[in-house]
Amino acid sequence: MAMRQQERSESTRARLMDAMIECLVERGWSGTTTTEVAQRAGVSRGAQLHHYPTRADLVVAAVAHLGAARFAETREAAAALPVGAGRTRAVLEMLAELHTGPLFRAALELLVAARTDPELHAVVAPLEAEIGRSTHRLTVELLGADESLPGVRTAVQQTLDMVRGLGIDALVSDDRTRRTALLDDWARHLDARLAAATEPPG
Amino acid sequence: MAMRQQERSESTRARLMDAMIECLVERGWSGTTTTEVAQRAGVSRGAQLHHYPTRADLVVAAVAHLGAARFAETREAAAALPVGAGRTRAVLEMLAELHTGPLFRAALELLVAARTDPELHAVVAPLEAEIGRSTHRLTVELLGADESLPGVRTAVQQTLDMVRGLGIDALVSDDRTRRTALLDDWARHLDARLAAATEPPG
Secondary structure: OHHHHHHHHHHHHHHHHHHHHHHHHHHOOOOOOHHHHHHHHOOOHHHHHHHOOOHHHHHHHHHHHHHHHHHHHHHHHHOOOOOOOOHHHHHHHHHHHHOOOHHHHHHHHHHHHHHOOHHHHHHHHHHHHHHHHHHHHHHHHHHOOOOOOOOHHHHHHHHHHHHHHHHHHHHHOOOHHHHHHHHHHHHHHHHHHHHHHHOOOO | OHHHHHHHHHHHHHHHHHHHHHHHHHHOOOOOOHHHHHHHHOOOHHHHHHHOOOHHHHHHHHHHHHHHHHHHHHHHHHOOOOOOOOHHHHHHHHHHHHOOOHHHHHHHHHHHHHHOOHHHHHHHHHHHHHHHHHHHHHHHHHHOOOOOOOOHHHHHHHHHHHHHHHHHHHHHOOOHHHHHHHHHHHHHHHHHHHHHHHOOOO
16 A cells, blocks of 8 residues: 555655656746646645645656656667767757757746746756756766876767757747758867877877 | 936936846746835835836846946956966856856846746847857957857857856855866966967967
């Protein structure tokens, strides 16, 4: 019985988190109410308040959960990538997808709302920092980059800031041709920098 | 008399636009009401509605006006920059300032709100496209870059996406040390890329 109760709680939380992300991506933070999220999830207000006392509690749990899921999916998909030529470009494509999809959009809604809402800021700032660190770790791992070599960490940071910028560009107009050309070029540039970092100092 | 009336109208519009930006940066789009903007500007509701019938009309005018002012200021400040060594790094600093200041924050509020609001989207998409083109033109001009050379246009786009990403990073945590190191490094790479583009093909 204890087990079944625990399973029910997990399923309730999962439905609430999924409904929160759906609502956030469709309507934005200002258009997202806990009442609508509970309705979408098919969960009573009492059960919702039991698991997540505030809208901020629920959204932070939901975005953290989505982040963990998307990073795991990306890691799994990357296992099928070739090693060597073309890998860097494929990794950049995966990063661009992460930054034009629901995770980036949900996280951006929160960032922008947190900028002018001190209570939300207190919970969103650590969440965004954690997502930033996880994205960085994932990128280093997928590129097979060695951050102990000079310049490598900075090149990875530049790559991530660039794809964040591409995510902004894609919010109201999605220019895939421009993005493809930009990433093709950056893949060559990044490969050259990573290769130069491994050369012994002459 | 006609002249004085025109001057009064211009002053009313300027006060409304300034108050709109102030409100947008302090409270975000969802916290910005036309009533509060009129109060801050010290303008009657009637006069406000005469000049800007909707909140969207006023915000689009205000952000376009701020953009033009900030681009002109940046151009003027850049006239004092040295030509040659250090110029690229100084231009990157100006771009980073543009993307961590009120113009970027106001434009981002609108982009994020427009994502989930079709009426706002209709007016914000052309505005954002125009700001994007103006920022690109300004960057090319300040760098003294020749976009007819291969790779130059792409390097400028990468630079701008990178500073947009830095603008996002700065929303909830302002890590100036990281940004400085990143831009120092990118200035060297960008200079190398611009120099390589001018070399005749060997």
